[in-house]
Amino acid sequence: MASALATRGEKVLVFDLDEPIPTDHAVDFVRGDVRQEGDLAKLHLDRDDVVYHLAARQLRGPVPYRNRDEWFADVNVSGTRRVLEAMSAGSTHRIVFFSTDMTYGKPDHVPVHPTDRQRPLGPYGRSKVEAERLLVQARREFGLHASIFRPRLIAGSGRLGVLTKLFRLIRAGLPIPLIGAGKNRYQLVAVEDCVAAALAAVDAHCPLGPFNLGSDDPPIVKDLLGELIRRAGSKSILLPIPALVLQPALWLLDRAGMTLLYPEQFTVANIDYVLSTESVTECLGWKPLKNDTDIIFEAYTEFLRS
DSSP states (O other): OHHHHHHTTOOOEEEESSOOOOOSSOOEEEEOOTTOHHHHHTTOOOTTOEEEEOOOOOSSSSOOSTTHHHHHHHHHTHHHHHHHHHHHHTTOOEEEEEOOGGGSOSOSSSSBOTTSOOOOSSHHHHHHHHHHHHHHHHHHHHOOEEEEEEESEEEBTTBOTTHHHHHHHHHHTOOEEEEBOSOSBBOEEEHHHHHHHHHHHHHTTOOOOOEEEOOSSOOBHHHHHHHHHHHHTOOOOEEEEOHHHHHHHHHHHHHTTOOSSOHHHHTSTTSOBOBOOHHHHHHHOOOOOOOHHHHHHHHHHHHHHO
C-alpha cells in the first residue's frame, strides 16, 4: 500500500508497531499503537490527509484460547475507536478500512453479497463487525467518508498468513489434508488487487460500500491445490478427509491449545464460499487482475524466498 501511494507521488507515513521493510520508495515512519491516544497524536492528522486503516489482530500467531473476544476487540474495536477520535480531532474525513469476509459467517448461498446478513462465527469476525459499526456511526456524527472493504483470503507478497502451513507441506513433499472432498470453491484475492481497490475508493472520495473483494471464477480447491503442487514440482498428494471426522479433531486441538486452524477458518473450509464483487465494479470500476491459481503460486514463490 505504501509503495503504491509513493509511486503515485503521495507523501506517505506508515504508523505501526514495527518499522516497515525498506523498499525503493521513500516513506516516513512513526512507531505507535492504535490503542494509544498519545501515539496517534504524533501523526498530526489534518483535513487533507487520508487514513488507510489496515491495523488489526488476526487469526495468526499467538492467539490466546481464553477471552478471545476481548483480545481481538482490544485492537480491532478500541484501536479503531481511537483512530476515529484522532481523525475527528484533526478534521480528517477520509478513511479506507479493511474489514473481513468473516463478518458473514457460514454463508447459506453463493455468491455472498455485501447486503447479506452478518453472522460471524467467532471473535475475530465479531470484532470487525463492531469496528464497521463505529465507522458508520462516525459517518453520521462528523461526516466521515469511509470505504469499508470485506476481502476474501488475501494472498501475495508480504501476506502469507494461514497459507504458510500449506506451503511447508508442499515444500517438504508431504501429503496435504483436505477438509472434505475439495470440490468447493475457496476464493482468494491478490494483495495488489486490494491496493487497487483502496486507491479507487479514495479517487471516488471514499464511498461507504461496504464492498466485497475477491477473484473472478475461482476453481474448486482440489484443482487449485493440484495445480499449485504441479507448478511447485512437489511430490505432495491431496488427502481428502471427511469434514465430520477432521473438523471435530481440529476443534479439540484448538481447545487443548494446540491450534492448527482456528474454528473461524476450518468451519468454512469445506463449503462453497464466493463473494460477489458486482457492487465494487459498479461503484469504483474495480476488477481483479489476478486469478486464484496465479495468486497462490506467487504467494508460494514468496514463501520460498522468505
